[in-house]
Amino acid sequence: MDKRVGVLGGGQLGRMLVEAANLLEIRVNLLDAPNSSAKQVSNHDGHVDGSFKEAQAIKKLAAQSDVLTVEIEHVDTYMLEDVAKTADVQPSWKTIRTIQDKYLQKEHLQRYGVATAQSVALKGPSKAELSAASRTVGLPLMLKSRKEAYDGRGNFTVKSTDDFEPAIQALGGNQDLYAEKWANFKIELAVMVVKTKDQVLSFPTVETIHENSICKLVYAPARGVSEIINKRAQELARKAVACFWGKGVFGVEMFLLPDDTLLINEIAPRPHNSGHYTIEACPVSQYEAHLRAILDLPLDEQDLELREPAIMLNILGGDAPDSHRQFAAEALKHRRTKIHLYGKGQARKGRKMGHITVCAPTMSEAENLIQPMIDYADRGKP
């Protein structure tokens, strides 16, 4: 474990990656602003201050690391391609470049026979282009930014022709848009997949609940989903990840349609919000699995099994700057509740400030335990 890992980005995913690395005495060099979430839990002199979009900073990180990886896909892949001539970049810059453009990602998946929602690229951000796309995919549709999207920023629900104008107004600043056929899903599922040097492994299928396009809750395993669908979702997720290059964990988001068809929504080439539960609920977490995959350390399907049902609830910023701390103080009063705060300072409304995970011998026990905290989050106060 002498290899040093360089990470582009130092947010909460980087922080939890460092927490896993520390237990294995793996050195993680972070590239982000000083005192970023991840740097706060990692005290050594190998970090780089700067942006993961700066060429010089990336080169400096590469020079002092053995393997480079990302905790965010919105990085400059041309610089990564350049450093990959001399450094080991995992997953490959090709994977990150394809995935970071959600339309290219869908085209790629379809080319490899992986089902996704039908998508049409707009040639420009105009009502005429949106109107033309709507004739192909129908209405309602989801208008999406091809790049830089996260937590639903970059998505606009277009229900009728009346929404064309506001949709273009909302997202038109971005030149690269595409329209996606509406997925009338029963539930949303997600699977964390681990691509190692010679295997594609998966964690169990979980259920994700989004509110205003932001992930709110994750249930592991997915509730009310048959063992067959659980397995099919894992197979589809592994098939989707197998058609990309390089090693690491990938978060695969899916829609389960009324006729039990599965469609891929999107893939993240990194640890993912839907995999936080693995820290408490699985022998090896998604973060440790990522490290093992990129460093060629042993990993087996058994390491990814669910030990106990788990529910994860995101702590989103509220109106008060310390709303997340108030939430944590409330959560401390509840049993079997693991609290993770990310050290991001003052809350901004809707920003991910932390999460909690509740594990219990049965899902219904976990549901009963977490319900008061869901109620608290929904009310914003006790």
Ligand code: ATP
């Ligand atoms: P993330 O933070 O996961 O990266 P994102 O900003 O990339 O999110 P998406 O995953 O594209 O956004 O969409 C967010 C949510 O919006 C989905 O989880 C789903 O609830 C809803 N959604 C997205 N696409 C569609 C669709 N085609 N039909 C219906 N609902 C959709």
Ligand code: MG
């Ligand atoms: Mg996304």
Ligand code: MG
């Ligand atoms: Mg998503």
